[in-house]
Amino acid sequence: MKLIIITIAAMLLAGCGTTTAMLIHKAAFDGNIKAVKRHLNAGVDANAQTRSENTPLHAAAYQGHSDVVELLIANGADVNASDVRGWIPLHAAVDQGHAAVADLLIVKGADLNARMKGGGYTVLDLANLKEQTEIALLLRKHGAKTGEELKAEGK
Helix, strand or coil: CHHHHHHHHHHHHHHCCCCHHHHHHHHHHHCCHHHHHHHHHCCCCCCCCCCCCCCHHHHHHHHCCHHHHHHHHHCCCCCCCCCCCCCCHHHHHHHCCCHHHHHHHHHCCCCCCCECCCCCCEHHHHHHHCCCHHHHHHHHHCCCCCHHHHHHCCC
């Protein structure tokens, strides 16, 4: 009976579009570096996207998993991959207050002035909105600007 239930569950997951690409997202979100390594070694793309165009790097950054962020970047993850909202992984780290991950992404070339779709808010705007003072200072130190500042510059 147990085997039948497991088989049905596996068929349902497959029917719902669960793929190895989706599994790497879950592993990155959970901070399961062993599973992320396993998926990468099996050939799963470090930039595999969900329907909302999130990448495993978005998931790891959102959860603050520095070790997974480093592993993904070392395996070709795009630090400036943009999801449907215009968020790059740096937005995700800032949103959740993960200063160490934000710093790592900045060092690896994240666009400090990437704008969200809709209002054109930057990563610095998000840090200010979320009252992430430490991260806002870090962003400023590296040259980040607000959407209004960019607008005033004609950008």
